[in-house]
Structures are given as C-alpha cells and as structure tokens.
Amino acid sequence: MFEPHSLYITGKGTFYSLHPLTKLSGVLAVALLVFLGPGETEKIILIGLLIFLTAVWAGLLLPSIKTTIKLLLPLLIVLVVVQGFFYPQNTTILFSLGKYEYAWEGFLYALFVTARIGVILLASLLFLFSTKLSDFSRALTISGLSSGLVYLIVSPIYMLPDFADRIHRIRESQQSRGLDIEGNFLVRIKALFPLVAPLILGALVETESRALILETRAFNAIGKRSSLVEIYLSRRERVLQILLLTVALILSVIGIIERALFL
Amino acid sequence: MSTVNQSKKFFSTMTLTLMAVAIVINMVLGQIASILKLPIFLDSIGTVLVGILAGPWAGGLTGLITNLLWGLISDPVSAAFAPVAAMIGIAAGLCAKFGLFKTWWKAIISGVIISVALAIIAVPIRLYMFGGLTGSGSDFITAYFLALGRDLFGAVIIQVITSNLVDKVVTALISWGIIKALPNRFVSRFPGADKV
Numbered sequence: 001m002f003e004p005h006s007l008y009i010t011g012k013g014t015f016y017s018l019h020p021l022t023k024l025s026g027v028l029a030v031a032l033l034v035f036l037g038p039g040e041t042e043k044i045i046l047i048g049l050l051i052f053l054t055a056v057w058a059g060l061l062l063p064s065i066k067t068t069i070k071l072l073l074p075l076l077i078v079l080v081v082v083q084g085f086f087y088p089q090n091t092t093i094l095f096s097l098g099k100y101e102y103a104w105e106g107f108l109y110a111l112f113v114t115a116r117i118g119v120i121l122l123a124s125l126l127f128l129f130s131t132k133l134s135d136f137s138r139a140l141t142i143s144g145l146s147s148g149l150v151y152l153i154v155s156p157i158y159m160l161p162d163f164a165d166r167i168h169r170i171r172e173s174q175q176s177r178g179l180d181i182e183g184n185f186l187v188r189i190k191a192l193f194p195l196v197a198p199l200i201l202g203a204l205v206e207t208e209s210r211a212l213i214l215e216t217r218a219f220n221a222i223g224k225r226s227s228l229v230e231i232y233l234s235r236r237e238r239v240l241q242i243l244l245l246t247v248a249l250i251l252s253v254i255g256i257i258e259r260a261l262f263l
Numbered sequence: 264m265s266t267v268n269q270s271k272k273f274f275s276t277m278t279l280t281l282m283a284v285a286i287v288i289n290m291v292l293g294q295i296a297s298i299l300k301l302p303i304f305l306d307s308i309g310t311v312l313v314g315i316l317a318g319p320w321a322g323g324l325t326g327l328i329t330n331l332l333w334g335l336i337s338d339p340v341s342a343a344f345a346p347v348a349a350m351i352g353i354a355a356g357l358c359a360k361f362g363l364f365k366t367w368w369k370a371i372i373s374g375v376i377i378s379v380a381l382a383i384i385a386v387p388i389r390l391y392m393f394g395g396l397t398g399s400g401s402d403f404i405t406a407y408f409l410a411l412g413r414d415l416f417g418a419v420i421i422q423v424i425t426s427n428l429v430d431k432v433v434t435a436l437i438s439w440g441i442i443k444a445l446p447n448r449f450v451s452r453f454p455g456a457d458k459v
C-alpha cells in the first residue's frame with residue numbers, strides 16, 4: 001500500500017507495536033496534565049522525565065529531542081528576550097539596556113512556557129515517529145468513529161502529493177502564457193488569482209465525481225466491513241487507554257479546583 | 264441512531280468530498296504564497312469556501328481538521344491553533360448566511376469580521392499556552408508594542424489582528440471570486456447556494 005509522507009521513522013520494539021490509539025491517549029493525557037493538572041514547575045519536570053524515559057525505551061531519544069529543539073528554539077529565543085524585559089512580575093533586575101531592564105523572573109517564565117510546550121511536543125513526536133499513517137487510519141476506521149470523519153482525516157493526506165504536483169503544472173502553464181510572477185509587489189499580487197483559481201476551481205468541480213465514486217463503492221452502506229489489514233487491540237491496551245485518560249481527567253479536575261481555591 | 268447515520272444526516276457525501284478537497288487546498292496554497300513571495304498565509308481559503316457553500320459547522324470542522332492534520336504530518340504545534348482555524352470557518356459561514364459574500368466589497372467586510380473573530384480564540388491560546396509569542400516573524404509587532412508601554416494582552420491583540428487582516432481580506436476576496444466563477448449547477452448542490 002502507498003505510504004504517504006509523514007514523520008514516521010522505521011523501527012521496532014514494544015513501544016512501536018503499541019496500538020496507535022494507546023499512544024494517542026498518552027499524548028492527550030500529557031497535554032491535559034501539563035495545562036490543567038495540579039502543580040507547576042515540579043509537575044513539568046516529573047512529566048518531562050517520564051517522557052524522556054519513554055523516548056529512551058522507544059529508541060527515539062535522539063530524533064525526538066533534535067526535532068523538539070528545531071521547532072522550539074525560535075520560540076525560546078523570542079520568549080527569553082521579550083519576557084525578560086516585559087514580564088509584569090519582574091523585580092530582580094539582572095542588567096539594563098538603555099531604559100529597559102532585564103529581569104530574572106521573566107527569564108524563568110520564558111523557560112517555563114517553553115518547557116511546557118516542549119514536553120507536549122516531545123510526547124506527540126514519540127507518537128508520530130513510531131506510528132505509520134496507514135496504521136493510524138486503520139485504527140481510526142475500526143475504532144467506531146463515523147466513516148465520514150475518518151474519510152476527512154485520511155483522504156487529504158493521500159491527495160496531498162497530487163495537489164502539490166498540480167501547483168507546479170499550473171505555474172508552468174500560466175508562465176508559458178506570459179504570467180509574470182517575479183516582478184514588483186503589485187505584479188506578484190496580480191499573479192495570485194491566475195495561480196490560485198485554476199487549482200481551486202478544478203478541485204471543487206471534481207468533488208462531484210469523488211462523491212459519485214464513494215457512493216458507487218457503498219460508502220454509506222450500513223454494517224460492519226471487513227479489512228485487509230487487521231489491527232489487534234488487546235484487552236490490556238484497552239484498559240491502559242481508559243486508565244491514561246481517566247487519571248488525566250481526574251487530576252485535571254483536581255488541578256482546576258485547586259487553582260480556583262487558591263487564586 | 265448510529266454515528267454513521269447521524270453524520271449522514273449532517274453532511275451529504277458531496278459536502279464530505281468538498282470538505283476533504285478543501286482541507287488539501289488549505290494545506291497546499293501556502294506554496295503559492297511562497298512562490299510569489301507574498302507575506303500572507305493563504306491557509307484558509309478552503310475553510311472559507313466550505314463555510315460559504317456548506318455552512319458554519321462544516322466550515323469549522325474543515326479548519327479544525329486541517330490544523331490537526333498539519334500537526335500529524337509536519338508540525339505538532341499547529342494542532343494547538345486548530346480551534347482558531349475552526350473559528351475562521353464558523354465566522355465565514357455566518358457571514359455568508361447574512362449575505363456578506365454577495366459582492367466584492369461585502370467580502371472585504373467579511374474578511375475584517377473573520378480577523379476579529381479569530382482573535383477572540385487566538386489571543387487566549389497565544390497568551391496562556393505560548394506566553395504571548397510564537398517564535399514567528401510577527402513577534403516583532405508584539406515586542407514593538409510592548410516597548411511602547413502596552414501590556415502583553417494589548418500587544419498580542421494588535422499583533423494577531425494586524426498579521427491576519429490582510430491575509431483574511433485577500434482570502435475572502437479570492438473566495439468570493441471563486442464562488443462567482445463556479446458553474447451554477449455546482450453551487451446549487453450545496454445548502455449555502457441561495458446566500459451567494
């Protein structure tokens with residue numbers, strides 16, 4: 001089967017063979033806990049440590065840390081500069097630059113915000129690196145999600161390369177008709193519609209045939225369908241999924257109540 | 264009633280394929296913006312088109328899934344902004360319901376309304392999740408207004424609206440142009456046909 005572009009990194013092991021929805025439950029639990037669970041810095045460090053260990057276990061430590069840094073470094077730099085100067089609770093001045101003062105509290109806040117996103121990012125990367133998109137879509141299909149929703153999630157990924165190709169073709173044919181795409185700003189703005197319209201009009205008009213194709217293949221038929229590739233969800237993993245999400249939800253509620261009481 | 268039947272009630276197969284294609288359009292149009300070196304995102308034309316043709320909920324779902332898929336195949340951070348993309352679709356759908364995509368100058372008004380509406384969702388996400396900044400070029404606007412003495416909340420509102428205004432007005436205008444160029448036979452198949 002054609003495997004679309006994704007972040008998947010070839011590998012094997014117990015973590016790899018976990019059901020895609022188990023890993024996704026883990027990511028959701030981490031995101032919930034990081035933002036809503038009780039505790040502040042110590043919580044982030046604890047969750048971060050757990051994910052770090054999971055990354056080692058999955059054999060994905062190096063690529064996941066590399067990608068996290070690549071994605072978050074710009075944010076970290078801007079935050080460290082801007083919050084250091086402008087964080088409202090700034091008191092401990094480290095140095096000043098003209099009339100602006102750089103403070104320790106803002107610096108710490110910048111690190112805290114980045115670490116919070118970094119932890120969630122790391123968790124989602126472990127899921128993305130270890131899960132084939134085709135396995136994920138198969139898991140969604142048999143999970144009981146409505147077939148329409150599964151179609152919306154899965155089909156765009158498979159259409160993507162074809163559409164990227166069309167942009168290339170449209171650009172070449174419009175240029176061969178004399179469209180200027182490299183002049184000044186006004187020229188480039190004028191070139192926008194001739195490039196965008198053929199792509200969208202073509203794509204929209206063909207939605208009708210796409211719908212007919214789905215209908216002729218019994219897309220709306222009622223009843224369970226058999227599948228060529230079966231994904232097995234063990235009882236143990238089913239319990240694990242429910243456990244992860246329930247614990248995260250309970251802790252989130254505790255965290256929300258705690259904050260409401262102490263604010 | 265099973266979920267399959269429910270979804271059938273909400274979206275006909277034709278609306279479904281329209282949404283799928285719109286999601287792909289959202290994902291690839293950024294390429295055209297970068298070919299032309301234009302400082303706009305162009306990542307919500309599909310969402311706005313679905314909002315106009317198939318209503319606010321279908322539009323919202325299109326935006327939501329676009330960002331979740333981006334998160335799945337390239338940058339997980341964009342999934343955090345999925346509610347913003349959903350708001351764009353909902354706002355566009357509501358504008359269309361009130362006839363705000365009938366002429367080109369009404370489309371401009373829709374673009375402005377969409378920019379303000381998305382700020383309602385985007386500002387809290389930026390403030391609470393990202394400490395007010397995102398690590399993109401438009402952070403300079405935020406930093407500039409902070410240096411002028413604004414608080415972070417005000418600076419982020421200004422940043423979100425200014426960096427989206429041009430993009431959403433262009434998006435609304437292109438969407439209006441596309442709807443006008445589509446054959447009537449096609450448009451009339453969708454629930455929003457009489458509003459444009």
